[in-house]
Amino acid sequence: MGTESNTELSISGRHAFWLSHATLEKRLGFLLPGYRADGFSIATTDLASNASFVNYVRHHRLTDLGTGATLDLVEKSIRKVGFITSLESRFYRERDVLTNSVHFKHPACLGVIETPWESLIFTDYVQGRAPRMAAIAVNVARGIAEIEALSSRHVQRTSRWQAHKFWTMDFFRPWYLLRARFNFQRFLPSVEKLAEQDERFSGLANRLRALSPTLRRVAAAARDSQRCFCHMDYLRKNLFLSPQGLQLIDWSEVKVGRIGFDGGAYLSAIFRRNDLPGFIKVRDEFLQAYAEALDERFDRQSAMLNLNYIFLLNSLWHCLRPETIAEHQKKEKMASLWEKYDYLLALALPAES
Ligand SMILES: Nc1ncnc2c1ncn2[C@@H]1O[C@H](COP(=O)(O)OP(=O)(O)O)[C@@H](O)[C@H]1O
Ligand SMILES: [Mg+2]
Structure with missing residues (x-):
């Protein structure tokens, strides 16, 4: 979770298959119990991605309009070819296996939403610098x-x-x-x-x-x-x-x-x-x-x-x-x-x- 995250927004870690892309608000409502579209503002920025099947990687900052607390998260959209689920989202369904890692930290996964056309993976936003x-x-x-x-x-x-x-x-x-x-x-x-x-x-x-x-x-x-x-x-x-x-x-x-x-x-x-x-x-x-x-x-x-x-x-x-x-x-x-x-x-x- 982001460093100043709002603890009232708990993470569901849910996975689902939807027939439509739906709106970001609807996706967040599904992933974050406690999220209400009228209670939060969202600021979105695109993150640089160059992998061939990636539609976009976005950073969303949610701000609780009542308390001013923020939550930073990342949404990665991966295009499907022939309705086949991406390797990355298949992995995310199993990633609890790494929960107890000590040497690498793995940002928490808020959940994965599959549609016939794309996999949407939501994770915590990491703040840090690139290592040598x-x-x-x-x-x-x-x-x-x-x-x-x-x-x-x-x-x-x-x-x-x-x-x-x-x-x-x-x-x-x-x-x-x-x-x-x-x-x-x-x-x-x-x-x-x-x-x-x-x-x-x-x-x-x-x-x-x-x-x-x-x-x-x-x-x-x-x-x-x-x-x-x-x-x-x-x-x-x-x-x-x-x-x-x-x-x-x-x-x-x-x-x-x-x-x-x-x-x-x-x-x-x-x-x-x-x-x-x-x-x-x-x-x-x-x-x-x-x-x-x-x-x-x-x-x-x-x-x-x-x-x-x-x-x-x-x-x-x-x-x-x-x-x-x-x-x-x-x-x-x-x-x-x-x-x-x-x-x-x-x-x-x-x-x-
Ligand atoms: N959880 C995250 N926290 C912070 N930055 C991220 C996160 N996920 C992705 N990014 C940024 O977005 C870029 C692209 O995301 P990445 O998952 O590496 O996609 P790609 O498969 O296109 O390389 C990363 O190099 C990083 O700068
Ligand atoms: Mg990368």
Whole structure:
């Protein structure tokens, strides 16, 4: 809840399916017992969003006209394709599983309203500042280990209906895996072109091509390992340092993934933004804290393999994109990019036999 929130407005945490969009006032009346349209004023501002299926993200400040007390909340509208409920709202129906988290704070969910065309997710508005991503490695490691420990029990303990739901949310379903960002092979022709201009990169495309069977083997092993909810989107914009602790928002990339995947997602975000020596320092800090925090129920070796799998998928995609190459050329940082390719190729080697 916002820092000066009005305690008379309790949160229902309700979920509903409506045939119409209805008005914001009607939605608030449903979510907040005690809310009356004539008793409150609402000031709305748009928050910057760039995810493809998001219609809008809005901050609403409700002011009680009687007492002047305020409540800040966020409304996120996600477009549906073919009436299919978004992953994020499917996750929000299960998110009580994270209620007792210590390392990440998760803003309270006021409720979710589904219509045939959109999912509307209402959460508390978080006030805080964007962290320096490299500086929070230890907190993130503990936070991820905690999400894994709490949610792995939950995704096991299922009714048939829930088992089906989790199956549809599984990372390894083709409708997620076939996405462009998991297929670095499409960038190989531009790597070949690069080799024509700069001989340091000759042979690189072939070495990268040879990674595919290794990655397929690692994927098959990951698929059979222990499941949990994975956030998958550790960007600076999705984290807030606040007096309550490190807050994590934006579950639009959530999947039922595998232990270790989120570590790979975080480290790939660091890899992308830093040169190799800077990355290695953060990686070591992260991995040490993660190994200490990892729940005993989980197999360490497969957690590390899974972590490297997602790290490689994300990093190969990012580092091979023509935009990334062009940016490094412009800044005359091709030596640093070459170092990164070399690191990624060496990382993939131990899995080969
Ligand atoms: N609960 C919240 N508290 C404060 N700001 C938020 C909250 N939810 C979203 N925002 C702001 O809106 C932006 C977009 O919301 P987000 O859920 O990350 O959507 P997207 O999936 O489009 O990235 C965030 O980067 C953040 O700045
Ligand atoms: Mg976001």
